[in-house]
Amino acid sequence: MSSLQPVRGTHDILSDESRRHRWVSKTARAIAASYGYGEIATPIFEFTEVFARTLGETSDIVTKEMYTFDDRGGDSITLRPEFTAGIARAFMSNGLAQQVPVKVFCQGPIFRYERPQKGRLRQFHQLDVEVLGVPGPLPDIEVIALAAHILDALGLRDKVVLELNTLGDSESRKAYRAKLVAYLNDFRDRLSEDSRVRLERNPLRIFDSKDKGDQAVMAEAPLLVDTLNDASKVFFDELLAGLDAAGVAYRLNPRLVRGLDYYCHTAFEFTTETLGSQGAVLAGGRYDGLVEMMGGRPTPGIGWAAGVERLAMMIDEPPAEARPVVMVPIGDETRSLALELTQRLRHAGLTVDLGYSGNLGKRMKRANKVNACAAVLLGEDEMARQAATVRDMDSGEQSEVPLASLENHLARYR
């Protein structure tokens, strides 16, 4: 291992990639704000229990994917493997139950100890949206509509489909689980090894299996949708009606299940074919039991998370950022005036690049390379006349402009 290699599954995000990431999160943040979601930030690490207790002792995230270590005080700390638990913790720490409904947007790095692949990293970034404190399917509808809106704005409407399912309330799920286990016990020997383990721990997940034998068995299995109690059925029907009203297209997938223990009712996933075996781009669901699980009062919650890297791989080239004006001093005498003018123009709101060295030719090359819209040439001749030569880098036209009206003249490039 060379020490110059970044840690496995981590990545330097260089300017080009960074611009794509920024476009993704900027777009999402702006649209979330227009839905009334404010941005918050929680720490990137928490006490281990925050995640261990809520994600479920048997979930893959807890059993093998967390970056956990003891800090110098001897506390067990975990780098966040998801946003929801930390946000729920923040909800309680800050007494936000008083301010219900709480609607938040969050963005930042997430850590999972997994074997990396394309679209799958050990440190990656998520966008996250949560609504806490609202029972009933209205926030579910809003949160999904918001997700669809963001994906649309990123130009991904045709690359993604919304798959939707309900997990029902805990009563429905308990009844269904018994029914499913009873069914599967007859086929135990036809299940894959993995699925026999799942049968003990989380039988619903067998629906996810890509094993042909499992799939054959599951094709005949009873479905949760058919076991829903009335309350769960009403919830789901209202959700579907709401999505129709909001103009959000979806595809029902009765086999869609979620890996984490705290989910109930609404489960959804925007999936794509374009990312290899990494199908999920944005996924989420309802987690009414989570806050209670952490020791708070029962509080309904719904939210989703999206992978920034995955989205960034799918979008087209983001819109170009501001082209700079380049200040070009000619000769040593003009240096300090160039510096003064540069600051003046920057404070006037222009994007201005002042090179560190070089003669006129070099500086012009540099201006070209940074895709400058204009160059302000400042030689001793100009300086004597209290003027500068402004060259339009696209047309090549140039004219002499009095220093006093430089801002005015350059206003067209803002």
Next chain:
RNA sequence: GUGGCUGUAGCUCAGUCGGUUCGAGCACCAGAUUGUGGAUCUGGGGGUCGUGGGUUCAAUUCCCAUCAGCCACCCCA
């Protein structure tokens, strides 16, 4: 965590059936062009051939290990 493929310049890739100094395009730097960029031409820098060990007179080439990337699984954003 399991199985497979890959690893030569900043990038994309040649090459050596084991044998003197590993090449090209792009990129970078300099000059032609000392008050003017994009084009062109000329020249230049840059490689412990992922890392460590083994076999051999000789290894970038063969073998083993290791690290990393990719693919499938597991699972997920």
